[in-house]
Amino acid sequence: MIKSRIQIVEGDITQMSVDGIVNAANSRLAGGGGVDGAIHQAAGVEQLQQACRQYDGCPTGQVRSTPAFNLPAQRVLHTVGPVWQGGQAGEAELLRSCYQSTLELAVQEQLKSLAFPAISCGVYGYPHEEAARIAITTVAEWLKTSPSPDKIIFVLFSQPMVDIYRRIFREVAEK
Numbered sequence: 001m002i003k004s005r006i007q008i009v010e011g012d013i014t015q016m017s018v019d020g021i022v023n024a025a026n027s028r029l030a031g032g033g034g035v036d037g038a039i040h041q042a043a044g045v046e047q048l049q050q051a052c053r054q055y056d057g058c059p060t061g062q063v064r065s066t067p068a069f070n071l072p073a074q075r076v077l078h079t080v081g082p083v084w085q086g087g088q089a090g091e092a093e094l095l096r097s098c099y100q101s102t103l104e105l106a107v108q109e110q111l112k113s114l115a116f117p118a119i120s121c122g123v124y125g126y127p128h129e130e131a132a133r134i135a136i137t138t139v140a141e142w143l144k145t146s147p148s149p150d151k152i153i154f155v156l157f158s159q160p161m162v163d164i165y166r167r168i169f170r171e172v173a174e175k
């Protein structure tokens, strides 16, 4: 049941025709490199930057939403992942909070399908395996008690990352 609501794919999140895509943003919501840059480019840099300016940035672990402009998605949920500092600075709790608060906002906005990138796994340096475990366990726990969102897609930028997510997903699903 939960299994069928989670999908793990390799791809470019900007091309996903889902209700909401999640951006791994920075705390100024100013746009940047990586997936953030790709989302800004594809949505329309000017429009997305302007929409982000309604907020006074976003603290780590929280989320803010905007329209998706030229993207096939309807909304962009900008969440700010923690920078990896060795693991003793509350990184795990903050990363969990990114997924949790994004799911809460998606429900508020009645988004039925939601695509996540691997938050903090690029320049923010979070160890991939640990980040994937947090992503999958937090989402799986959520889906156990909530009928919404109906579908969660993890959209990963490389096959090795897909392999990590699939392996951890199997472990979690078997429990």
Ligand code: ADP
Residues within 6 Å of the ligand: 011, 012, 013, 014, 024, 025, 033, 034, 035, 036, 038, 039, 081, 117, 118, 119, 120, 121, 122, 123, 124, 125, 155, 156, 157, 158, 161
């Ligand atoms: P962070 O600053 O949170 O680490 P990054 O954008 O540097 O964010 O990287 C997060 C993850 O997003 C990395 O695994 C990176 O390979 C991936 N990524 C980059 N571009 C895209 C894209 N267009 N679609 C999906 N994932 C992407």
